[in-house]
Amino acid sequence: MDTVLSIKNLSKHYGRVKAVDDLSLEVQRGNVFGILGPNGSGKTTTLGTILNVINQTSGTFEWFGQKGDQNTRKRIGAILEHPIFYPYLTGVQNLKIVCDIKEVPYSRVEEVLKVVSLDERKDSKFKTYSLGMKQRLSIASALLCDPEVMILDEPTNGLDPQGIAEIRDLIIEIANSGKTIILASHLLDEVQKVCTHFCVLQRGKLIHTGLVEDVGKGSLNVEVKADVENLQAVLEGSGMASHIKRELDKYTMTMHNGYSAAQVNEYLFKQGITAKHLVVKTKTLEKQFLEILAGQEGGQS
Structure with missing residues (x-):
């Protein structure tokens, strides 16, 4: 399989704090790759760094076998923060503004609204949207340039069970269309349901990586x-x-x-x-996650 993202010895320090500490990992084309870790583990800092939003202290990363440039960036769609749109504009109007910024034809707006199931509310003002709808509009915005890779930071954060289920189904649908997805989340059950691969970060260090399907293997x-x-x-x-x-x-x-x-x-x-x-x-990802963290703590004691 093609390597979409290669990270080698990546570090980001804020004074004495090592937000990311000598991180190396690879994401292959077609993966739905989950980045797990407790608060302060370096998940968001890692995503910000590989998107060139944050400058690394040391180490390197490559997208599609080359260092990131403007053309490479156009092949990636990302959501790093909570959805931010103009509240008094409609879904269509907000997405057209994004089209202008990304130099994408307006014809893409109708297409992505159908993908995220917002076509019936396209003319409603953003302020009338539920949290789940706002998140789906944000995903639609990231899809406008038809990226090869989607990066999602806590895509279900703050949503109710119905909203979580809707976003989960949407992520699976996007993945089935052939896109590679990298997402950071603390909702382990959701990661187990949508991801093919996962890694665990703790204090900026990579302490585990593997296949989601291998979770639960071992002792019966x-x-x-x-x-x-x-x-x-x-x-x-x-x-x-x-x-x-x-x-x-x-x-x-x-x-x-x-x-x-x-x-x-x-x-x-x-x-x-x-x-x-x-x-x-059956061992859940949550149980394995806690065992990984406990093993790491035990190894440091």
Whole structure:
């Protein structure tokens, strides 16, 4: 796959504060790449730097195999801040102003409004839009120049569940059209639903990068509940689990390789026990994220 973005040993210091610290990573064409990290981890500073909004202290980055210039910048659409448009102008009028700035024909306005499902509200004033609609108009603005890459900084921040779902579906639709997307977010569940790849930053350092589809791979966890006082002892007697943890009225078994939930059910049945609840627990991105951060903190202690 083609490398769209290559970052090498990138650093940005504000005095003694290392906002970005020797960061190296690559984003391939077609990726939906999520940048995760707690507040102050360097997500927004990284995006600002690769967009030439912030000057790096050291290191380099390349877009499409070359250092960024004006022509390269036209191939990238970005949203770094909250949507800012003229409140007393309509959606169409605001986008035409952006067209003038980006030297894009007005014919693109109708096209992008349909993509973000705002064509029916195109003549409504911006001040009448909901937060979700304002965010969608911002995405429409970034799409006007038909960029190859979209950069989104916290695209669902402050939205209600419906607004989050709308933006999530829109991101997936844009990605399916062939565009590469780089987004920073603290909503781990949303990243898991829309991204193909992700990285984790902490204090400006890259501490993990990988495929979203690999999240949850590894040890199988089985959650069990039954009306038996000594259930933990019974489960330990099966020899199937390397670890058993009680969580309220249920037990989570970390299984040895080769054992399954069906075998746990069969074992309990032979003991005269009927499981009231028996499910395979899939590790979420949130759980893996917290494990990565905890491992990093443990390594520094």
